[in-house]
Amino acid sequence: MPFWHRAFASFEVEWRPNIMKKIADMRRGKMLAQGGRCYYCDLPMWDQRLAVETHPQTEGKHPSKALLCTAEHLNPRSEGGGNGADNIVAACWFCNTTRHRRKRPQSPQQFKTHVMKRMRQGRWLRATVQQHLL
Ligand SMILES: [Zn+2]
Structure with a gap:
């Protein structure tokens, strides 16, 4: 196998899981x-590894995929945002995917304002999840 194939293979195998x-x-x-x-929405999230600590009542299981904790890139990778700690926050799956589903994602601050407004109106996640979670 040529050297660069081996190098690429190990890059694929080792680099991705590390990052x-x-x-x-x-x-x-x-x-x-x-x-x-x-x-964004300030609702309690869950993480498979942290689930038991953050939501003991769920015993590691969780009813809502929407509140799964995801890594949110404030400046999207598609626009040159990096994987550095200053560009990553923890956001629930719902907020994360909703923000990036837009053609031109709003800035984090714009999106947060939008989410908080919807939350106050009872038109974001809370209405659907609070009976399961809070
Ligand atoms: Zn959220």
Whole structure:
């Protein structure tokens, strides 16, 4: 096998899991720093590894995928945002995917304002999840 094939293979095998693990660790760190709450909607999130600590009543299981803790890139990777700690916050799956589903994602601050307004109107996640979780 030519050298560059081997190099590429090990790049694929070793580099990706490392960066994924690094991001996962960063996400868990941010989640704890944010008191377990979503950066945007402020609802309590869950993480497979942290589920038991943050939501003992669920015993590690959780009813809502929407509140799964995800790593949110404030400046999206598609626009040159990096994987550094200053560009990553912990946001729930729902807020994360909703923000990035837009053609031109709002800035984090714009999106947060939008989410908080919807939350006050009872038109964001709370209405659907509070009976399961809070
Ligand atoms: Zn959220």
